Amino acid sequence: MKAVIQRCRHAKVTADNEIAGEIGEGLVIFLGVAQGDDENCARRLAEKIAKLRIFNDEAGKFNLSLIDVQGEALVISNFTLCGDARKGNRPNFMTSAAPELANQLYESFVTLLEQQNITVASGVFGADMTVDVSNSGPVTLILEMT
Helix, strand or coil: CEEEEEEEEEEEEEECCEEEEEECCEEEEEEECECCCCHHHHHHHHHHHHHCCCEECCCCCEEECCCCCCCEEEEEECHHHHCECCCCCCCECCCECCHHHHHHHHHHHHHHHHCCCCEEEECCCCCCEEEEEEEEEEEEEEEECC
């Protein structure tokens, strides 16, 4: 399971010209589910992201987590994170999980974040979406749990 996380001031995702999810300060999480991923991967990744200290304390140091700042999370499914572009010019998505499993683990990940008292908004699984992010920092990290 792979995630690209971006610290934000606010963000929203639109699908079919309607806002599907919107947050204030917090994290935008692009989530890719690969073959072999399971509930354990989702749990560990959700816990890591919730507790990751990437928000500034009063001294300007990265000492606060999403939980500490009572931030929100916007989770966007993104199978292209599992793409492999090492050969040729067209990415290969053969390692992406099948849609049924990917959707199940995506929904589990959202629930696991919510269980840590984080307000979570989400996109529409499998939809063509537009994501608007007001980056803060900018702070962007790539995390992977196998």
